Amino acid sequence: MPLITIVPIKIAIKTDFFVQMSSQLFKQLQFKTDEIKISIGKKLVKVKIRTVEMTPNEIHFPENLFQLFCLPSQRYKLHAIYKEEMNSLFLGPIIGLVTDFKHKKNEEPYFRSIHNFCEELHQGLTENGGFLYVFSYQDFSDKGYFFESGNWKSATLPLPNVIYNRIHSRRIEFGKEYHLFRSRLTELNIPIFNDRFLSKWEVHEHLIHENHLHSYIPDTNLFTKDNLAVFAEKYETVFIKPVHGSQGRNIFKLKKENSHFVLESSIRKQSEKEEINLSFEEIYPFIKPLLNNRIYIIQQGIPLLTYQDRGMDYRVLCHKNPQDNWVVTSVVARISAEDEFVSNIARGGEIMTPLNALKDSMSISDAKWLIAQMKELAIETALIIERKSSGITGELGIDIGIDQVGKPWLIEVNSKPSKNFEDGQMKIRPSAKAIIQFCTKLASDSTSEMEDS
Known part of the structure; x- marks a missing residue:
């Protein structure tokens, strides 16, 4: 796919729909006629082509065409695909990132934990070809925010070729408004990927039926009085986690100590932490009211390697590449904050390269072999989750303990992994590049059904 820069030009007659390009570009794109259709987003517009002496990789667009395509009038670097059977030139991709955020009328929007990542995606697309905007699912097709001169600006923008789901809240995804938005996407034939949050029980059910993965999965069951009794009897440590939880919130750790059990919780702040001592009979009646009628799982506690007596696990980021294969884009060790039993960065944890985290416990060669093993396990897990989940999956954060x-x-699989850390020091991180490549592929795949104008 060649990269083309479209450039706005002023014209006297606003009703003329034409574009200008060099004769070299006309030949390179293999046009058979000087009248074609151009597509940006989900819109197709008939235009005349005027060949003029100019820069070979540019197409000049009159400002009235920018208005018709709902594009802010500025330069864009876009991928170009000419489909001879449709006599249509597709320019893009136009990528919409859907999320939920609060925004006051005369203030710039703040996209919460992914704000900087949105800027990074914009930067990556500006360099590599494409246009990103961020929108709220309630405002779909009416308003979005694009990045220009250091600010996010509001405008009516083109329907996107593909949508990347970064809704922060499971509650929203279960809601009626979001379901109406999803129905509209189906009608418009707009693909959305990372369709929704995955529940911990759903992930467990997907993986546990794969015999070759059995030995890597901690014993897990739904929270009931009987199941809790069995797990408390069987294991030294048990974790009780919300099925729809994230960022290490609302987790309980139950540890056997001589004749009693010690209960810790990730609910309270560090300054308010306290350990509760319980007898076997007291466990269920004490814990049950703390769960607020939510569905929880119980999980076998594994005695994991620590780093300087702090908890440690590994986040392996996996992405689908343009060839439809899963690849690992980063691996980081997550070290828990002192007095925390969860390693999440949102709870004060810190990150480290996996080699540095492991070298105190084993030789460098053993650590490298183990990192390679973790990558293999993550890829295999991603393949299974993708195969067994509905919708399009393009990105997974897989948590592994040693x-x-x-x-x-x-330990866990996340369909919307945090964007606040990675081991890359580059400005456009590998995960942002992977998202851009996957979006470009999905956009290219979905150019068959278009709206004529």
Whole structure:
């Protein structure tokens, strides 16, 4: 796909629909006629082509065409695909990132934990070809925000070729308004990927039926009185986690100590932490009211390798590449904050390169072999989750723990992994590049059904 820069020009007659390009570009794109259709986003417009002496990789657009395509009048670097059977030139991709955020009328929007990542995606697309805007699902097709001169500006923008889902809240995804938005996307034939949050029980059910993964999955069941009794009897440590939880919130850790059990919680702040001592009979009646009628799972606690007596696990980021294969884009060790039993960055954890985190526990060569093993396990997990989940999956954050004998364990799978950390020091990180490539592929795949104008 050649990269083309479209450039706005002023014209006297506003009703003329034409574009200007060099004769070299006309030949390169293999046009058979000087009258074609151009598509940006989901709109197709008939135009005349005027060949003039000019820069070979540019197309000049009159400002009335920018208005018709709902594009702010500025220069864009876009990928170009000419489909001879449709006599249509597709320029893009136009990528919409859907999220939820509050915005006051005369203030710039703030996209919460992904704000900087949105800027990074914009930068990556500006360099590599494409246009990104961010929108709220309630404002779909009416208003979006594009980045210009250091600010996010509001405008009516083109329907996107593809949508990347970064809704922050499970509650919103379960709601009626969001379901109406999803129905509109189906009608418009706009693909959306990372369709929704995955529940911990759903992930467990997807993976546990794969025999070759059994030994990597901690014993897990739904929270009931009987299941809790079995787990408390069987294991030294048990974790109780919300099925729809994230960022290490609302997790309980139950540890056997001599004749009693110690209960810790990630709910309170560090300054308010306290350990509760319970007898076997007291466990269920004490914990049950704390769950607020939410669905929880119980999970076997694995004695994992620590780093300087702090909890440690590994986040392996996996992305789908343009060839439809899963690849690992980054691996980081997550070290828990002192007095925390969860390693999430949102709860004060810190990150480290996996090699540095492992080298105190084993030789460099063993650590490298273990990192390669973690990557293989993550890729296999991603393949299974994608195969068994509805919708399009393009990105997964897979959390892996390493036990005292150096064996990896699958702890969790996240369909909307945090964007606040990675081991890359580059401005456009590997995960942003991977998202851009996947969006470009999905946009290219979905150019068959278009709206004529």
